[in-house]
Amino acid sequence: MGVFDSHKSFGKAILYTCSAESKDFFKVYESSDDKNVILSPLGVFTLLLLYAFGAEGQVADEIVEFLGAANKRHLTDSYRKLSRELSSMDPDLLAFSDNVYIDNQYSLNNSFILNAYSYNSEADIIDFRNPKSAAKTINEWVSTKTKGKINEIVSEDDITYDLVVGLYNVIFFKGHWAVPFDESETREHCFLTDDFQLIKKPMMHLLKSLDYFEDEGAGVRMIQLPYKESKFKMVVVLPSHLNGLSMVLRQISETGLLHYVNRMNHSEIVINLHLPRFEIKSEHDLKNILPKVGISSIFHGDAYGVVNEAPVSVDKAFQQAFVVVDEKGSTAGAATGLHITYTSLTPTIPFKVDRPFLFAILYDDIVLVAGTLSH
Template sequence: MDKMIKLMVFLVVAGVTLAQEYGEDELEIEHLLRQYTRTPVDDSIDVFTMKVLKAAYESREDKNVVSSPLGLMMLLSLYERAAGPAAKEELARFLGEADAKQSSEWYKDLSVTLSELEPQQLAVAHKIAVSDKYVLDEQFAAAARAYRSELDSVDFSKPMEAAALINQWAAEKTKGLIKEPVSADSLTPDIAAALFNVIYFNGHWNVPFKAEDTKEKNFYVSRGVAVKKPMMHLRHSLYFRKSKELRARVIELPYKEKGFRMVVVLPDHVDGLPSVLKKAAQKGLLSDVSRLSPTGRDVEFDMPKFEVRTKLDFKNILSKIGVSQIFEEPAPGLVKNTPVKVSKVFQEAFIKVDEKGATASAFTGMFLVPPMAPPPREPLKLMVDHPFLYAILYRDTVVFAGTYSG
């Protein structure tokens, strides 16, 4: 290996917890009236996320997967500023704009916007750790600061101390959900720099799942094979769409936190998740999400509570979806006077969905109808009782995505 090309490590740490509380009338009205401005980069994040999720799902025996490709894309957009010409061209295509500079500016603005949200709800943070033997290029350091990145000098020749420093930062930013994403064994003295990202989300349902309504019910892991899972229950009017293209039903669960929502994509058939993933990797989810509409009647909705932790090696995944130059072409503009190339890209992500916080509240609604209104329609029944896809969005930006297969 050329001694002038030092190793660079990417780390994306993602943590997400989801709790439920009773919503308020004002929040319900605000949700119904929400207007989001969907951008071309939102579409790129959407498709990239689904491609990554499909590749991760196919590469793992455990089909319960959670990931935050958004965190990876923000790091890649920052790395693009220092990359060589072939990597720049490749990254621009995947990040969403033909003009790499325009794309990087958009991700910088997104990074700033997300970092300014209430940190108890959403925390987005970046850290650039440069070896104490090197100095960051001035232009790259300025770009990193514009992304609101923390810059630190680290002695990678002391792997125990370096790992402890990184892990302390990750644990702090994820509120203890992800404590040791980096091992001392993974750090070597020839690392020149490391880029880290953390995304932490703690959301509360706008409409409640009551803990006392959760019951053990069948979840079909495949045709004719069922296991018992604790299924949460909700009866409420929700946004819904039956997608002929995805061959799935799409339903939206809004969060109390402004702009956030979970979208659940339930395949029409028990074994339909691979097909849904294939189609989503081609077109994304936003085209269906944008066409969600109120059901006009209550929905009897059942969904499993679950907890998933996923560790992903992104090097193989990225190569499968067409991002390879970052591992082959040295970046001349990241470390001063020293070209570096990516050696490893990995992520640890966590999600927990349960009824926490839903024990002492109530939601009250009053509906007015014309005197000759027809009788209420029977509620729509939707049982999420087989493998499904889910995504958490901030406005029209996909922040987390995953699959649950029981």
């Protein structure tokens, strides 16, 4: 049973944020010059929800509608279960943290801070009038949470004179394959890039029974790699056609990733898997992306319930994310920020991942990070 089995539309909304033409991920993919993309939909969702605690009217309505909930209370009650579960895990496996930085000339609304605390968020007073010191404090927090994988999410220039509150979320995951790849079997193989160039990539090899799904009509093939750590898994979606990644992403946008994951065969099918060893790092300006998926009021509408002294709106929204996949397992993470200013053994099936593909790391039915490798 998934965390959100009692709230299907809510869980579906989270999944859509990773894979949809109508949601974040496909917009990120389309707008990126570099088609090696990694994004944490859960990180984006978390900060939107945190901001919704202090918002009413159109600002709150857009967030609630985007996340597929009936109302704000439904949204927050469901998220509380997930937040507590993720926050209670071994930090060497999964670190899931929020922090609210409030400028020392302002004070947080009592209701807002109580809601934030109820979801295990941290809250700290900071002097945004000292940009160098403020940036250093925030970056040190992010670096600690991501084990040094993300060391600078903000610069001095990002700390503007009218900054009142900074909301930050960090997700860090380091999982180990249930059955590791044998490093001695890793070989250089050809990989056809998104611009139809043949390049050499180190391909890991595994011959094992894996959950498998194929839909010839949709042009989709999929395998699932379990991690040793319970409930975590990586899904690899391989287009049947050499240039089929965009089409696959569009189809997933209409159904959600779980539509395919839940149709996988739990059988003794032996997969002859060749998977690239890879590393991706991405930076995203979410202020350019969120309005395309229906979230625009946060950037100009007033939220009166965040701080006591003045209404606020979001000035900047951004995310850095990374993933490393090798023979032993995967390391992945993301840091997301909102800057808020006052208003202004049978026959084997070959599965050679030698073309652009989609991947996602899931905890149960929740997508932690999703990405594409195209070159």
